[in-house]
Amino acid sequence: MSEHITTSPETTDTTKGASTEKGPGLIARLRRLIKPETPEQETVREVIEELIEERIEEHSGRDVSVIEPNERLLLANVLKLRDMTAEDIMIPRADIVAVDADTPFHEVLKLLAADGHSRYPVYRGRLDDVVGMLHMKDLARVVAENGIAVAYEGQEDAPSAPNLAALLRKVMFVSPAMRVLDLLLEMRIKRTHMALVVDEFGGIDGLLTIEDVVEQIVGEIEDEHDSDVELELSQSADGSVTADARVSLEDFEARFGSLFSDEQREETDTLGGLVIRLAGRVPSRSGLVKHSSGLEFEVIDGDPRRVRRVRIRNLPPPPSASDIES
16 A cells, blocks of 8 residues: 655745745755755754754744754754763762671661662772672562671671672673773663763772763753762852852853853853863862963862862952943
């Protein structure tokens, strides 16, 4: 059974007419993919990008969205994945919650119950020596099989604690430069939901999960364990601002006005990241870093791997009422 689709001259003219003012229409673009008019054939990616950028099309005298806003956002995010690497989306080393292989079993249970994640790297001695991954599901099975008294190890009648090493699963290691799309495929093949990012010397740079990849497409995913912690961002009487280094540039500018360049907004997400980028390294505590706008950043808390809190000086004065009215 076959279907024959014909296009009347009126339909063809209407299609062409609708495209004259706003560039090639959807049908024309798709035709170019099949039968290019020039040797420089457009790719599917280029056509989709054009469609995403074109928001409104005249149709029957009404403004009709070519692609719904949510669909446009998802498509744009999928296209961005092509240029993303593991380093772009990983949780930094300083924020990794891991378990020492020599930790008593009841202490492991307390840690995992307080933290709320489902998977944890397990190391021996130091984080760079990871020996496996611990899954909450495996712990739950052990507790169910051995009795809840396992959590109270050390008491007289408590059973002997299970061997933590026997519960470990293999962990996946990836390069910081690995493309996110390749990473997603590799994680599917190996049926794992977590990977550790290692540098050329075998040191742990960060951690990422399937959820981190999916969030690049659909946006932030919050579950019952995610808490809305308000990051410090307070201004003193002298005009200086004390801030958690995790405060985003977007939130900072929303409060104090536009201060950063488009390049800086694109390359960094947080105040801490900006300070490190400006300095070219992780500044030591009390280190001063200057910004081209005149801002001065002082590191008031941090370590060799991360900036935790900063003090910002030389903020421009807020606009006066007359400036706002004008």
